[in-house]
Amino acid sequence: MPELPEVETIRRSLNRYVPQIAVTKVLIHKPKLIHGGKARAMQFFLKGKKFGIIERRGKLLIWPIANSSQYLLTHLKMTGQFIYKDKNKIIAGGHSEKNSDDALVVPNKYTHIEIYLKNGGIIYYNDMRQFGYFKLVNQKQLAKVVQKFGIEPLTKGFTINNFFQVLQTKKKSKIKQILLDQTKIAGLGNIYVDEILHAARVRPTRRVGRLNLVEKKTLYQKITAILKRAVKERGTTFSDYLDADGNKGNYIKYLRVYGRAGEPCLTCKVGKIKKIKLVGRGTHYCPNCQK
């Protein structure tokens, strides 16, 4: 579900409340979500520990564990969500089940992991489809995981030269494929890739090697512009994502192709948004303005 802007929003929310507060208890209702088969060990290990500032690489959250040289890695995959609750009030969020009053209910039947903090705060991990995972790693394992990721788009390492270099490695690939490849560029997912390609007026099916200089430059600019805007708007709520204050991510208002199959293109007003299947994913584009 969440892509870079949503994961970044969740990271910032959690960092307002979680770091430097001791863990008092961890409940694991679905041990299979703990990769490496060490659910009991992790439960025991985290007790009494404090998390440091949570970091992000692509869509992966990295939770340093103070005084331990260990890290908790969490991936939300399609439907994972972190909800932070304090004294019956929701103060940090993710995607969630809602009651008839449209308010968040936690824990719920999708709450598989609960982390209790000494100040009374509770971090709930919900995951309807149970694709997400928790994993405890040491420094060396962390380095190995992290190095597999490609360029981080919202950092100064994401230069136009680096972007062009990445494109150079997969000239025969379709552009959508490379943009989705986490080992090339970290953090883009299906929604933002469709939006970026539309904004850059490039068809998702175009071969990387056949893009001209202007198209490549525009893609580079749109990746940064769209992600920045999406982070600023606290992500996209397509179904039921909620941010730190229980509000929806505002970027849905800015989606121009995703979920608009059959509608007239908002940019050229001429084309009708088409939906095809590409690299296994639903893909939206305007046949008129995307060349």
Add this chain to the structure above:
DNA sequence: GCGGGTGTTCACGC
């Protein structure tokens, strides 16, 4: 009942 879904990995068949 069927197919699709903001993600990723693995098993195949060329």
Add this chain to the structure above:
DNA sequence: CGCGTGAACACCCG
């Protein structure tokens, strides 16, 4: 070995 496709994970929804 590289590439592309499809399934798998589990559950909801139209």
